[in-house]
Amino acid sequence: MRRMILLIIALATLLPSLAQAYDVLILQSSRIAAYDEVLRGFSRESVSQRVIVLADYAEVDVVRIVREDRPRMILAVGDAAVTASRPARHLPVVSVMALGIHNKKNAPSNLAAISMFVHPERYVSIFKSMKTRRVGVLYSEEKSGWYLQLARKAASKAGLELVVRKISEPRETIEQLSTLAGKVDALWMLPDTTAVTRESSEAYFRFGMQNSVPVISFAPGYLGLGAATVLEIDRVAMERQAFAMAAKILKIGTENSENSENSENSENSENSENSENKSFQFPQKVARKNNPAVHKNLAMTPD
Secondary structure (H helix, E strand, C coil), X not given: CHHHHHHHHHHHHHCHHXXXXXXXXXXXXXXXXXXHHHHXXXXXXXXXXXXXXXXXXXXXXXXXXXXXXXXXXXXXXXXXXXHHHXXXXXXXXXXXXXXXXXXXXXXXXXXXXXXXXXXXXXHHHHHHHCCCCEEEEEECHHHHHHHHHHHHHHHHHHCCEEEEEECCCHHHHHHHHHCXXXXXXXXXXXXXXXXXXXXXXXXXXXXXXHHCCCEEECCHHHHHHCCCEEEEECHHHHHHHHHHHHHHHHXXXXXXXXXXXXXXXXXXXXXXXXXCCCCEEXXXXXXXXXXXXXXXXXXXXXX
């Protein structure tokens, strides 16, 4: 009898999925600081969860894990996690820190996400404050065509002209940038992994320096390379936003969820335009950061 009891305890310890289901299966693409920061606050919330870092394993059978563990939803952090979650179509999935969520024309109906793109109206307000009129943009239809449609609307409403160049391969970036010389007052870098790569990113700042135009970007790391201004997503706020989405699914944290809805109504009414799928939201909180040296060289006065 004692051996039987010990066996039961061992099975419950080694196979927690057989003991009880939990609320959230967290699939994390890899162990990077940005992902950890988003999850740090989420892990403190009152939900039971299991975290699997995909990069730690050669292969992860998400379908089997879902079948055995019986989580109520999946939080997918990063593009690899979103891809891994796709077979679990009967479970709701909330995605954060993923660029590829907009690539597919037919997004899974079970997917809700917070975009890594900042609403274009926030960038447009920067261009207006800089007194620019013509803004150069490079993009790929697959990665950011949906975003450019919103950007055109926001720019037109503000009286700005977008001078657009479409590319299909990263190697076209430098050539297309050269066609903008003398035709733009500012350059707008999008988080488009075809238009902006590690190899091509410096070309944007060479263009800005050679043509004396500000380059507006999306990541603080570009400030050191020569960006005039960037809009950085607040990852702590993104965690709260993700939890609010999860709370609606799990029917918990009602007060937090309602507060998030109020915030969305007052600050993020633009989310309804984010994409065809109303479950996609733009980040609620972003920070504007300037490069004083670039602003001084271009005789700009930042707001």
